[in-house]
Amino acid sequence: MIPLTVIGGYLGAGKTTLINRLLAGEHSRHLGVLVNDFGDINIDVDLIAQHDGETLALTNGCVCCSISDDLGAALESMRTKEIDHVLIEASGVAQPARVADYGLTWPGFELAGTLVLINAEALLKQLQDKFVGELVATQLTQADLVIVTRDSGLSSAQRSAVLDQLSRPYTTFDRIAHEPEAVFNPAGGASAVPIANHTNQVNVPSTFDSRSVELPQRVNSALIAELFKLAPSELARAKGWFTDQQDSRWQIQYAGGELRCEADTTGSANRIVFIFSADRAPGQFDRVLSELLML
Amino acid sequence: MLTVYTAKSIITMNASQPRATAVAVREDRIIEVGNLESMQPWLTSHEHVIDTRFADHIITPGFIDPHLHPTMAAVLLPMEFITAMEWKLPWGTVAPVTTEAGFDSRLAELSSAIPDADEPLFIWGFHQLWHGSMSRKRIDRIAAQRPVVVWHRSFHELYMNDAALTWLQITQAEAGNRKQIDYANGHFFENGLGYAIGKLNPYILSPEKYAHGLERLKQVVHYGGHTTIADMAVGIFDFAMEWEASKEVIDREDTPFRVVMVPSALALRRNHKDDESIVSFLQELPERNTSRLLFGDHVKLFADGAFFSQLAQVGPPGYIDGHHGEWLMAPEQLEAAARVYWNAGYKIHLHVTGDLGLELGLDVLSKLQWERPRFDHGFTFEHFGFSTPEQVARIARLGAHVSANVYYLHELSDIYAREGIGYERASQMARLGSCVAQGICTTLHSDFTMAPAQPLNSAWVAVNRINCEGDVMCVEEALTVEDALAAITINAAQVIGMADEVGSIRAGKKADFTILAQDPLAIDPLHLKDIRIVSTVYEGVPFPLEEGAG
Numbered sequence: 001m002i003p004l005t006v007i008g009g010y011l012g013a014g015k016t017t018l019i020n021r022l023l024a025g026e027h028s029r030h031l032g033v034l035v036n037d038f039g040d041i042n043i044d045v046d047l048i049a050q051h052d053g054e055t056l057a058l059t060n061g062c063v064c065c066s067i068s069d070d071l072g073a074a075l076e077s078m079r080t081k082e083i084d085h086v087l088i089e090a091s092g093v094a095q096p097a098r099v100a101d102y103g104l105t106w107p108g109f110e111l112a113g114t115l116v117l118i119n120a121e122a123l124l125k126q127l128q129d130k131f132v133g134e135l136v137a138t139q140l141t142q143a144d145l146v147i148v149t150r151d152s153g154l155s156s157a158q159r160s161a162v163l164d165q166l167s168r169p170y171t172t173f174d175r176i177a178h179e180p181e182a183v184f185n186p187a188g189g190a191s192a193v194p195i196a197n198h199t200n201q202v203n204v205p206s207t208f209d210s211r212s213v214e215l216p217q218r219v220n221s222a223l224i225a226e227l228f229k230l231a232p233s234e235l236a237r238a239k240g241w242f243t244d245q246q247d248s249r250w251q252i253q254y255a256g257g258e259l260r261c262e263a264d265t266t267g268s269a270n271r272i273v274f275i276f277s278a279d280r281a282p283g284q285f286d287r288v289l290s291e292l293l294m295l
Numbered sequence: 296m297l298t299v300y301t302a303k304s305i306i307t308m309n310a311s312q313p314r315a316t317a318v319a320v321r322e323d324r325i326i327e328v329g330n331l332e333s334m335q336p337w338l339t340s341h342e343h344v345i346d347t348r349f350a351d352h353i354i355t356p357g358f359i360d361p362h363l364h365p366t367m368a369a370v371l372l373p374m375e376f377i378t379a380m381e382w383k384l385p386w387g388t389v390a391p392v393t394t395e396a397g398f399d400s401r402l403a404e405l406s407s408a409i410p411d412a413d414e415p416l417f418i419w420g421f422h423q424l425w426h427g428s429m430s431r432k433r434i435d436r437i438a439a440q441r442p443v444v445v446w447h448r449s450f451h452e453l454y455m456n457d458a459a460l461t462w463l464q465i466t467q468a469e470a471g472n473r474k475q476i477d478y479a480n481g482h483f484f485e486n487g488l489g490y491a492i493g494k495l496n497p498y499i500l501s502p503e504k505y506a507h508g509l510e511r512l513k514q515v516v517h518y519g520g521h522t523t524i525a526d527m528a529v530g531i532f533d534f535a536m537e538w539e540a541s542k543e544v545i546d547r548e549d550t551p552f553r554v555v556m557v558p559s560a561l562a563l564r565r566n567h568k569d570d571e572s573i574v575s576f577l578q579e580l581p582e583r584n585t586s587r588l589l590f591g592d593h594v595k596l597f598a599d600g601a602f603f604s605q606l607a608q609v610g611p612p613g614y615i616d617g618h619h620g621e622w623l624m625a626p627e628q629l630e631a632a633a634r635v636y637w638n639a640g641y642k643i644h645l646h647v648t649g650d651l652g653l654e655l656g657l658d659v660l661s662k663l664q665w666e667r668p669r670f671d672h673g674f675t676f677e678h679f680g681f682s683t684p685e686q687v688a689r690i691a692r693l694g695a696h697v698s699a700n701v702y703y704l705h706e707l708s709d710i711y712a713r714e715g716i717g718y719e720r721a722s723q724m725a726r727l728g729s730c731v732a733q734g735i736c737t738t739l740h741s742d743f744t745m746a747p748a749q750p751l752n753s754a755w756v757a758v759n760r761i762n763c764e765g766d767v768m769c770v771e772e773a774l775t776v777e778d779a780l781a782a783i784t785i786n787a788a789q790v791i792g793m794a795d796e797v798g799s800i801r802a803g804k805k806a807d808f809t810i811l812a813q814d815p816l817a818i819d820p821l822h823l824k825d826i827r828i829v830s831t832v833y834e835g836v837p838f839p840l841e842e843g844a845g
């Protein structure tokens with residue numbers, strides 16, 4: 001039986017960004033990813049082993065395949081490949097629970113769970129929309145785990161207004177990017193990632209004492225420099241490794257308001273760990289950080 | 296050489312000369328319409344024959360169905376029907392079967408009629424309300440050796456016998472213990488149905504089966520009295536395959552009709568990266584045109600879900616049970632796609648079923664009109680299940696057309712009143728009288744296989760608004776017989792961009808006629824659907840129908 005995770009959520013919730021991350025990320029799994037539109041998949045050409053119209057095979061053993069209106073046929077094609085886990089990108093207008101039924105119906109698969117992504121900037125407006133309000137509300141109730149995206153620019157009041165809409169366990173995009181285990185076991189994800197089970201008096205998780213951020217394969221070193229120029233006073237220390245656009249490897253350390261950068265010889269990690277001394281309101285720093293992650 | 300057809304009366308659908316008694320034809324075109332005296336100037340200067348074969352009959356413009364699906368029909372029509380309702384088909388009328396025992400004996404009869412004991416048998420039309428509960432064992436008792444697949448009337452579930460499971464290599468190990476598959480009973484539904492169809496597809500969609508289905512569709516279209524139809528979603532299964540099969544089966548001298556081909560933009564997205572590249576593809580299509588297969592400047596888009604499955608998007612107060620319909624395209628995506636086709640000059644046919652779907656379509660059309668006004672834009676709302684009076688006024692203000700599946704009212708208004716959205720809104724589905732009153736170009740379609748491909752039957756529903764229980768639903772929205780005739784002729788031609796060529800009988804148009812045994816404007820409108828269709832004439836060539844057609 002191949003475990004199957006459904007990735008649902010309305011347009012603009014960040015499903016494709018998550019999928020791009022997972023396809024290229026480090027998780028030692030051979031993923032079979034079924035997407036609605038190939039055009040949005042953005043994979044480093046170095047990672048592509050083979051591309052034959054409907055299917056994209058990556059050098060890390062992952063396979064990406066277009067659903068083309070026939071999810072059954074796409075699933076069937078996964079059964080003949082060496083795949084550890086299948087991710088299905090539900091269409092923006094689908095009810096994730098209906099898609100999840102494939103994990104219970106289609107021979108050869110078992111349902112791992114359902115993720116529903118929400119765009120924190122747009123959610124409240126979407127819920128009021130006369131055409132999609134009911135749909136977005138329904139999608140939210142069908143999640144084993146909600147992933148909140150694009151939340152870094154929100155004030156804490158805006159953030160709690162968004163979180164008040166959630167009746168299911170949730171986590172943030174950054175955490176999932178850091179600890180992708182929850183993707184493979186959304187229902188039991190609480191043990192893998194600290195997931196807030198939202199009640200009205202829960203702490204708003206706008207800040208973390210320590211926050212580890214997985215970077216894209218290549219990053220713009222100028223953006224890294226800009227990021228630390230904007231570092232808030234609460235940022236006590238940071239350490240990280242990245243590859244720049246010329247393919248050079250760097251290690252960075254931040255302490256006492258100063259950034260040190262040197263050539264890295266230790267390995268292949270693309271990650272920065274930030275340690276904050278206190279709670280703080282999100283600001284410019286977070287916006288540059290999310291820009292860095294979206295690239 | 297001219298041929299002059301005389302008739303008891305000719306209903307021209309040309310307001311300047313509504314009636315005539317003779318029509319002169321040269322090759323595929325009408326030369327003159329009037330009477331034998333008025334057309335003397337032509338007759339004295341050209342060799343001609345007077346053809347009186349229709350002298351006792353009524354000639355109307357050839358009927359047009361502006362929205363059906365030859366592909367779906369090609370899949371359904373090779374199956375055997377065992378149905379609770381009577382189905383009139385060109386190769387015979389399917390008598391209603393309304394009992395469990397009746398179903399079984401009909402199944403046994405159909406099975407024993409096929410000589411090869413291993414040939415699969417497909418049945419369509421089972422419904423538990425009449426035919427009892429179905430199971431693998433029940434079919435096995437009737438036909439054990441032959442693979443048998445029994446489809447539910449709704450197409451949303453099927454049953455198979457042992458031999459069919461073996462034939463398709465569906466094993467207990469693989470399909471036992473799965474949700475939506477009841478292996479013990481051979482019952483497949485929802486996603487389980489998708490699994491079964493995946494196994495059946497190589498057989499159902501094999502070129503021979505598909506061509507056989509299209510041949511039957513040709514008969515059905517002729518039988519309904521059509522001379523023009525529109526395939527309102529070319530590419531549903533596979534654009535290239537459908538085009539090849541159409542060339543093979545439809546584009547032949549023995550086909551008594553032409554097909555206006557309207558590609559589905561949604562289907563084309565499967566192998567085009569965006570709508571701009573679909574536009575480039577569409578622009579090349581008219582070069583392929585043959586005399587019977589015509590691409591033009593029309594494209595199909597989709598808003599909300601299937602009307603028959605209660606997936607239409609309904610505005611407040613919604614469905615009685617509180618469920619919601621579905622979107623076939625996200626509203627933003629629909630708007631973005633519509634903008635591309637609108638700006639490229641295409642005539643957009645938008646599938647809308649519920650009033651909320653219609654609302655979205657109207658909002659999109661309003662924006663497009665604001666951004667880039669167009670006049671003769673041909674934007675058409677297809678199906679038009681639920682609507683409000685205010686929306687009808689808005690359709691008129693925005694200059695759009697309505698192409699309605701009025702059969703919804705006949706088959707579903709009773710059950711939707713009780714178990715869908717209540718009597719008020721159910722009785723007012725297909726709000727067509729208001730459309731005509733607002734001056735909207737209004738036409739009727741079958742969406743075959745959703746409704747019988749019989750324009751006179753659609754006209755009968757639109758005029759009488761009688762549902763399957765015999766109740767009259769919202770007589771205020773009834774069409775007059777004249778309006779209903781316009782809907783299946785000249786208005787249909789307008790909606791598919793053929794009004795210069797077909798849809799009425801006047802000099803210069805194609806010589807396409809439908810010949811009726813009775814005058815639809817003279818008889819009791821309650822008998823509209825029973826008028827016998829004697830023949831059609833396609834581009835000047837008569838294609839007679841057997842007695843009993845219509």
Ligand SMILES: [Zn+2]
Nearest residue numbers: 362364527742
């Ligand atoms: Zn249709």
